[in-house]
Amino acid sequence: METVLTTEQRILEAARKVFFAKGFGGARMQEIADEAGINKAMLHYYFRSKDQLFDVILEEALGRLWPTVGEIFMGEGTLAEKIGGFVDLYVEMVQERPYIPLFIMNEAQSNPAKLLARLGECRPPLQQMATAMQQAAARGEIRAADPRQTLMHLMSLVVFPFVARPVLKMFFGLTEDQFISLARERKREITCLIMNDLKPDTPVNN
Amino acid sequence: METVLTTEQRILEAARKVFFAKGFGGARMQEIADEAGINKAMLHYYFRSKDQLFDVILEEALGRLWPTVGEIFMGEGTLAEKIGGFVDLYVEMVQERPYIPLFIMNEAQSNPAKLLARLGECRPPLQQMATAMQQAAARGEIRAADPRQTLMHLMSLVVFPFVARPVLKMFFGLTEDQFISLARERKREITCLIMNDLKPDTPVNN
């Protein structure tokens, strides 16, 4: 139970903060050093170069992209429960680290080579999701649907509002508290939206 | 019908390209000059500083954020038609200029002051949309719903896939062509998704 962080830990914490906020190109080694309360030279002592320091941060971030989402879809229960679980977990992740998705989308555009190579190793649980959806469709719980579209719907609905948070707050004239409560309402809304879309055809009631 | 562009126009075109791709911090005046086929000094001759050049580009981009969306919701027709029209128009806009949303979300985070002031003047047509939804609800065409949530749904579903395009292509293992056709399918999907969600309660069939 040591509350004193090592120099390396303080550097990493500072680097996360600055890289996530400014991206690779916008981040300054000096700012990271200041944030960590140490000297610029120490950054190079511990991590040779800006590139290598960035790689460590990037690796961490990518590892946290897909929490334990795959397991949710492989577990027991109805698809509605699984989708609900996915949304809960994913909203929580994005809410805790809102900078990560924007950071990743940015780097994917400005430094594609660097990012996309590593991104290949962090695929979403598309296979598990497809299986879960097929089984649910066979049970008549939902209609047949393209799991890629459904995953894109889910990611869009969960991630976008946090990525665009400052813009949306301005558009809707919201305070931070109001935004948070609006975001909270969304969890349930999103699940309903998706399940409604996947409802099986009901010729009788049509 | 003059195909020869003035120097100023060529600078602006080059600046759009570079700023949209790299953001303010990542863009280099040298790159803009090369792209325009002129000298670096000319940039400063026409636009004094990088900041002022950027402001011009930003202004343009903000003006194109909301096409003539407001009019769609004020016109005749069912809400389903209006939503469909919104999606068509908005997808088209984002498809044509995919860099603009990411660019705006970025600058909103890294240079909030500069952007958010001007952003206030480019609000989405929330008022028109709210009115159209209230009227549709009164006609029994849809259930009562928070127009802010509906607008957030729409923006999320339309914008996110384009902003995250490189990432999604990698996740799903898609070529550019495959991505485009997936995006095309989405237009209809999104409209259905939203209208399904807004369907009025039907106690008889419930």
Next chain:
DNA sequence: GTCTATACGGCGATAGAC
């Protein structure tokens, strides 16, 4: 209006004392 040359500062990175 367009060019070359240059000023000036900030950046990443390293050397070397302690």
Next chain:
DNA sequence: GTCTATCGCCGTATAGAC
């Protein structure tokens, strides 16, 4: 391991010839 000092490069911006 930690610091100060400094190198070399590249960024924005300007001066001045044509």
